[in-house]
Amino acid sequence: MGALDSLKEFSLLTWMRERRQSRRLILLIVFIALLLDNMLLTVVVPIIPSYLYTLDDEAAVEDRSTPTAMPFPSSSTFQTIVSLYDNSTYEISGVSLHSTLQPLAPSTSIAPATTNATGTDCPKGDKQLLDENVKVGLLFASKATVQLLTNPFIGPLTNRIGYQIPMFAGFCIMFLSTIMFAFSKSYTLLFLARSMQGVGSSCSSVAGMGMLASVYTDDEERGNAIGVALGGLAMGVLVGPPFGSVMYEFVGKTAPFLILAVLAVLDGALQLFVLQPSKVEPESQQGTPILTLMKDPYILIAAGSICFANMAIAMLEPALPIWMMETMCPRKWQLGVAFIPASISYLIGTHIFGVMAHKMGRWLCSLIGMLLVGLSILCVPLAKDIYGLILPNFGVGFAIGMVDSSMMPIMGYLVDLRHVSVYGSVYAIADVAFCMGFALGPSAGGAIARSIGFPALMTIIGIIDILFAPLCFFLRDPPAREEKMAILMDSNCSMKTRSYSMQGTSYQMGDDFETESDE
Structure with a gap:
């Protein structure tokens, strides 16, 4: 029995060791990390604008309320219920009543919601609603801004200590951020939770992409693997x-944040099993x-x-729900559903062009994607209802999928071609670019939408994407640097010398064999 137990334990340890060295399992870990990170990134999109509006409106009601204005006894059990969507709310000095009640005398403070033809509440022209553009934009941008500042430190750090520890640190920080989102009831705490997420995202994104680039050394395989990993990002956004x-x-x-x-926690357990984040495994060579x-x-x-491609969707996230609340009078669930076409098409785009981009040329794929982003974003303000948003949002997501699945592998290829093949720093730059889009997009977009309107905002970012697209042509055939070319030539010469030496040895062995046969 003892020998059998020892054999089982040996087999289990062997299996675990093999699993830890599996490239597919590493790809799965990066996929899940990007999935959860982007679920947390986007789950707040339909929640925060409405939640902050509710908090501000409740605060305004409390400021306006006075004891003498209450038409009911102080022992009344009525509570203030502020709703943007339910079609029968009257606000009477802090007490919410159904619209079937008769209005009080003109001297009583009454603030009925604006109602459209279908009977749905719609805060059109509400100054408070328009002011939410700036607050929501700054809150959404805080994550990307902190991530932008953190990335230049995470990239070189991965070169020194490896990818495992930063990856696990990203999980821990994201978990704390999620708990803060669940229980925060003020703008300040929500802002802090969003900023904390930026640090965790920096660790997960930079370490994850660098890890994939280091284990998938073939350019085509690397493109396919990064396309799969970006599928996790797309699933989170979806x-x-x-x-x-x-x-x-x-x-x-x-509830959504607790889930x-x-x-x-399950993702963290998988990382502990596979990556062994307690070990420091620096790169064998010093990176550029x-x-x-x-x-x-x-x-x-x-x-x-x-x-610039991701800046388009970054501007949509905070501004589109508020514009819909202003013009379309949607229900709460429709604010999130409006992004489904973009999420589905992004998933399709990254899956298709993760493979096709290598065959058709990644520069061409990115150029077409940038043009399509610009044209699609210009069509968003033309929508009159939620159904009119389906096609433009689908085009935006599909085009961004084309750009991301092309440019992420190109970053690794450019390092192989022109620099030292250590990938932490270059994917830190890629993540900086991603974060700049999601930092400048919501912060500047919220202010622009408030000043000149949502349609003008979409026009600006659409034109920027279209004008940037031709620059992708320069990535068609990037040259290798002279010092990198010398290294490649020396490597090729040594490989040829080694090959000739092996061939000479085989010829000598053949001659000896013939001599022995003749004898």
Whole structure:
């Protein structure tokens, strides 16, 4: 029995060791990390604008309320219920009544909601609603801004200590951020939770992409693997908004974040088993400094494509729900459902062009994607209802999927071609570009939407994407740097010498064999 137990234990340890070295299992971990990170990123999109509006409106009602204005006894059990969507709310000095009640005398403070033809409340022209553009935009941008500041440190750090520890640190920080989102009831705490998520996202994204680039060394395989990993990002973007909006309306604000926290714990357990984050595993060679990489014009073009393409959806996230509330009078769940076409098409785009981009040319795929982003975003303000948003949002998501699935592998290819093949810093730059889009997009977009309107905002970002698209042509055949070319030539010469030496040895062995046969 003892020998049998020892054999089983040996087999289990062997299996675990093999699993830890599996590239597919590493790909699965990166996929799940990006999935949960982007679910947390987007689950707040339909929740925060409505939740902050409710908080501000409740605060305004409390400020206006005075004891003498109450037409009911102080022992009344009525509570203030502020709703943007339910079609029968009157606000009477802090007490919510159904519209079937008769209005009080003109001297009584009454603030009925604006009602459209279908009988749905719609806060059209509400100054408070328009002011939410700036607050929501700054809150959404805080995550990307902090991530932007953190990335230049995470990239070189992965070169020194490896990818495992930063990856696990990203999980821990994301878990804390999720718990804060669940129980925060003020703008300040929500802002802090969103900012904390930026640090965790930086660790997960940079370490995850660098890990994939290091284990998938073939350019085509790397493109396919990154396309699969971006599918996790797409799934998070796809599931997040509708999941958040439905849970928020029917269960409450806390529930979706608690579910995400449980999923994050399962992801952390998988990382502990596979990655062994207690071990420090630095890269075998010193990588190119991040400042040197940032001066490379080809890397800058690739980073610019990622930035401006994602800036389009980043501007949509905070501004579109508020514009819909102003013009379409939707239900809460519709605020999140409006993003489903973009999420589905992004998933399709990354899946298709993760493979096709290598065959058709990643530069061409990115160029077409940038043009399609611009044209689709210009069509968004033309929608008159939620159904009119389906086609433009589908085009936006599909085009961004084309750009991301092309440019992420190109970043690794440019490092192989022109620099030292260590990938932490270059994917830190890629993540910086991604974050710049999601930092400038919501913050500037919210202010622009408030000043000149949502349609003008969409026109500006659409034109920027169209004008940037031709620059992708320069990525068609980027040259290798002279020092990198010398290294490649020396490597090829040594390989040829080794090959000739092996051939000579085989000829000598053949001659000896013939001599022995003759004897």
